[in-house]
Amino acid sequence: MSLRITFSTAARILRQLRHDRRTVALLVVVPAVLLVLLYFMYDGADGTFDRIALVMLGIFPFVIMFLVTSIAMLRERTTGTLERLLTTPLGKLDLLFGYGLAFGLAAAVQAGVAVAVAYWALGLDTAGSAGLVVLIAVVNAVLGVALGLFCSAFARTEFQAVQFLPVVVVPQILLCGLFVPRAQMAGWLQATSDALPLSYAIEALAQVGAHPDATTTMWRDLTVVTGAVLVALVLAAATLRRRTP
Numbered sequence: 001m002s003l004r005i006t007f008s009t010a011a012r013i014l015r016q017l018r019h020d021r022r023t024v025a026l027l028v029v030v031p032a033v034l035l036v037l038l039y040f041m042y043d044g045a046d047g048t049f050d051r052i053a054l055v056m057l058g059i060f061p062f063v064i065m066f067l068v069t070s071i072a073m074l075r076e077r078t079t080g081t082l083e084r085l086l087t088t089p090l091g092k093l094d095l096l097f098g099y100g101l102a103f104g105l106a107a108a109v110q111a112g113v114a115v116a117v118a119y120w121a122l123g124l125d126t127a128g129s130a131g132l133v134v135l136i137a138v139v140n141a142v143l144g145v146a147l148g149l150f151c152s153a154f155a156r157t158e159f160q161a162v163q164f165l166p167v168v169v170v171p172q173i174l175l176c177g178l179f180v181p182r183a184q185m186a187g188w189l190q191a192t193s194d195a196l197p198l199s200y201a202i203e204a205l206a207q208v209g210a211h212p213d214a215t216t217t218m219w220r221d222l223t224v225v226t227g228a229v230l231v232a233l234v235l236a237a238a239t240l241r242r243r244t245p
Contacts, residue, residue: 005094005098006093006094006097006098006101007098007101008098009094009095009097009098009099009102010098010099010101010102010105011102012098013072013098013099013102013103014102014105014106017102017106023068026064026068027064027068027106027107027109027110028109028110028113030060030064031056031057031060031061031064031110031113031114032113032114032117034056034060035053035056035057035114035117035118035122036117036121036122038052038053038056039053039122049122049124050124050125050126050209051209052178053118053122053124054124054126054133054205054206054208054209055176055178055202055205055206057111057114057115057118057133057137057205058136058137058140058198058201058202058204058205059140059173059176059178059198059202060114061107061110061111061114061137061138061140061141061144062140062141062143062144062169062172062198062201063144063165063169063173064110064141064144065103065107065141065142065144065145065148066144066145066147066148066151066165066168066169067148067162067165068103068148069099069103069144069145069148069149069152070148070149070151070152070155070161070162070164071152071158071161071162072099073099073148073149073152074152074155074157074158074161075158077152092237093233093234093237096146096149096233096236096237097233099145099149100142100145100146100149100229100233103141103142103145104138104141104142104145106141107137107138107141107142107145108134108138110137110141111133111134111137111138111141112134114137115130115133115134115137126208126209127208127209127210127211127212128207128208128209128210128211128212128213128214129208132208132214132218133205133208135222136201136204136205136208136218136222139201139222139225139226139229140198140201140225142229143197143198143201143225143228143229143232144169146228146229146230146232146233146236147168147169147232149232149233149236150232150233150235150236150239151164151168152236153236153239154239171192171196172196172197172198172199173198175189175192175193175196175199176193176196176198176199176201176202177193177199177202177203177206178202182194182199197224197225197228197229200221200222200224200225201221201222201225203217203221204217204218204221204222204225207221
């Protein structure tokens with residue numbers, strides 16, 4: 001793996017992303033609009049918007065990045081771009097970490113805009129700082145990138161790539177503690193939740209919502225999510241094919 005090649009790959013992906021206005025709107029505008037909808041849905045319900053919006057600041061980047069990345073990598077394969085790239089000194093890890101870096105930077109912009117709208121336009125109130133929320137949102141977005149890269153290896157069409165959304169993403173949303181506290185779940189559901197990385201990201205956000213300073217639990221949860229990102233990227237490199245048969 002070469003840092004120079006990885007950074008060059010990230011720069012190429014960012015240039016492509018800059019010219020794709022629809023994807024830019026999906027990344028930057030859509031989360032902010034959805035937060036506004038949540039605000040009016042829970043208008044008058046004391047504390048409910050703060051709890052739900054804080055969680056959604058972690059879920060939105062995860063879902064959107066998973067969807068965008070899985071389709072983008074599939075297009076690289078189906079158009080022959082990936083096959084041509086891998087005839088150069090570019091390695092699989094260079095490509096995948098380049099994707100992670102590029103979309104991580106895009107996620108930082110996305111999270112910054114969404115958090116700004118939530119705190120300063122919609123009045124989101126948390127005990128912890130907005131900077132910690134941005135950090136967790138970015139790590140969560142990179143998790144979505146890594147899982148999207150891994151799942152794209154098993155898809156032959158864009159429709160198949162989208163089909164992984166209810167298989168990989170939706171169960172994590174259902175079991176992350178958003179609807180029912182994880183401690184109140186049945187034993188086997190709680191065990192499943194403990195094995196899913198999104199649960200730790202949501203727990204980290206809950207720590208920010210409840211404590212004015214970063215806690216040991218928050219840093220532990222972020223470490224678990226980061227480890228899941230690295231594992232997913234390595235698995236994606238192991239399963240990545242040059243082209244779709």
